[in-house]
Structure formats: structure tokens, C-alpha cells
Amino acid sequence: MRKYLAILLPLALALAACQRETGGDPLKLTGKMFVFNYRLAYATYLVTLEQMTPLPDGTVVKAEFENPAGGAALTLERRIFPNLPKVVLESPDVTCVKKARPYKVTIAVVGPDGGTLQSIETQVTSSADQSILPAKALVVGPGYDKNPEVFKDGKAPAHFEMAKCAK
Template structure:
């Protein structure tokens, strides 16, 4: 009887060690920045993550980006696929980005059952204001034709009007 207890004790301990509440985080933050598209006159957040652990089929990543113009955060949801090792999250278009101001980004990995597998928060800070962008897109259409609202009679204006943020 005593030998069976000695055998069962290590077996029970090894089984208990396998039952972890949470494992390693499935995603690792690898990059964050603002993207200013001068031709189309818009800005977005861009956050990249690398997959470090497998996730259950049907998992998604949800991101909330602080709205630099104020108001509710901008949200984004992307499905995670087993064969993709990198996840790129680009926010909806934003306005009123200010140089040197940290903006919050919250990211959650959610399993198919709704359980949160990982949460992370970061901040993104721009080294330029959004005022570097033109007020209107410089090109339009699939052929990137000159925008007639900006290029009058096909000629560039002496000075491009720049994007402005309403006073807050």
C-alpha cells in the first residue's frame, strides 16, 4: 500500500502542474506608429503583433484606439488564422493627431467561447502633427488622377491648404 502511495504522489503532482490557469501570451507587440497618407489626406494608427503561441480556431483580436479628435474610441476586430504569424491592425481614419501626445491603444485576444486569452495596452505617440497633411486628397479614383478640387485647371496651387482640427 505504501509503494502505491509513493507512485501516485508524483503522478498527481505532475498532473497538477499541467493544469495552468493561463499559458504564455499568444501575441507579442512588435510595432506601433501613426501612418500619414499624404496623397489621400488621411492618418491611421498601425499596430503589429507577432504570434508566439497557437490560439483556438475562431479566436479574434479586438482593438480600441483612442480617438485623437475626442469621443468614443475607434474599434477594430480581426479574425486570427492558424497560418498567419503576424497580425497588422490599422485603425479607421483619424484626425487631430498632435505631436508628442501619447494616445492609448487597448488590445484583447478573445477565444471562440468569449474568454479573454490576452489583454495588452500601449501608447502611440506621433513625432508630427496631422497639420502636415493636405486638407483634401491630392488624388482621386483608381488611377490616382489629380483631384480637381485641389488642382484648378490641372495646375498645382501656390500653397496647399493643410488639415485642421476643430478647436476643442
């Protein structure tokens, strides 16, 4: 009996060491909102996550954002760096955001082997319509110079043209 125990005990310990510890999800959703950049006349989704458990090097986050203008979802892929506890996902620019309408966001945490480690589904709701943005960027270039298409002869127009949804 001791002979079998002497063989089985090290084998059981070796197998236990190979298993990933079970516990909570590796990432926790900590924030979600729409960001409206008035100076540059664009809107984006912004989603923040926090690493709760260490993830293997080579892990990526793949996100799909519902397109408020319709059509295919907007996609984003970000590498997760083990030493950085926060993960920030900012979508490509979006148009046609409507106030108080929930928009779907799906996030997949994919390990280096291609396997899904975690899936997150959430919704982001805006507190404003995109129509609050100007139709054109108010500034251009690295020095944030006044946009000559908006500020004729350097003067502000009496009324700024506001963004409209094409759909």
C-alpha cells in the same frame, strides 16, 4: 496501494492533457505608430503583433484606439488566422493627431468561447502633427488621378490648403 495508483495515474494524465500549457502571452506587440497618407489626406494608427503561441481557431483581437479628436474610442475587431504569424491592426481614419502626445490603445485577445486570453495596453506617440497633411486628397480613383478640387485645370496650386483640427 497499486490498485489506487493504477486508477489515479491515468486520471492525472488525462487531466493534465486537458489543461492549456502555461507560458508567455500568445501575442507580442512588435510595432506601433501613426501612418500619414499624404496622397489620400488621412492618418491612422498601425499596430503589429506576432503570434508567440498557437491560438485556437475562432480567436479574435478587439482593439480600442483613443480618438485624438475626442469622443468615443475607435474600435476594430480582427480574426486571428492560426497559420499567419503576424497580426496587423489599422484603425479607422483619425483627425487631430498632435506631435509628442501619447494616445492610448487597448487590445483584447478573445478566444472562441468569449473568454479573454490576453490584454495589452500601450500608447502611440506621433512624431508629427496632422497639420502636415493636405486638407483634401491629392489624388482620386483607382488610377490616382489628380483631384480636380485641388488641381484646378490640372495645375498645382501655389499653396496647398493644410488639414485643420475641428475641435
